[in-house]
Amino acid sequence: MDGTNWSHGDVVVRRGTWRGGTYLESPVRVVEDTGERIAVHLAEGTRFTFPPGSWPFPTGLEGWEPDPSWRAPVVAPEGT
Numbered sequence: 001m002d003g004t005n006w007s008h009g010d011v012v013v014r015r016g017t018w019r020g021g022t023y024l025e026s027p028v029r030v031v032e033d034t035g036e037r038i039a040v041h042l043a044e045g046t047r048f049t050f051p052p053g054s055w056p057f058p059t060g061l062e063g064w065e066p067d068p069s070w071r072a073p074v075v076a077p078e079g080t
Contacts, residue, residue: 006030012028026046046070049068
C-alpha cells in the first residue's frame, strides 16, 4: 500500500482479481484501517459488478446469477 489510510465510514471498491485482471467489484464501507490491516463491511444487498473479460465462468458472473448481490449478513469473530 502507499501509506494512505482510509477513514472509518469511507466507501471503497473491493476488487476480486484473477490472472492480473479484475473480475468482480463491490463497494464496501471501511470499518478500520490500521495500515497493517483493513476491516470492511459488505452490506446485505450490495450489488456486484463484473467487468468484461475472459473469465473462467461461463456467464462472467462467477456463480452469482441471476441476482449478483450479497445476500448474507457477516459477523466478525470476537477479538478480530
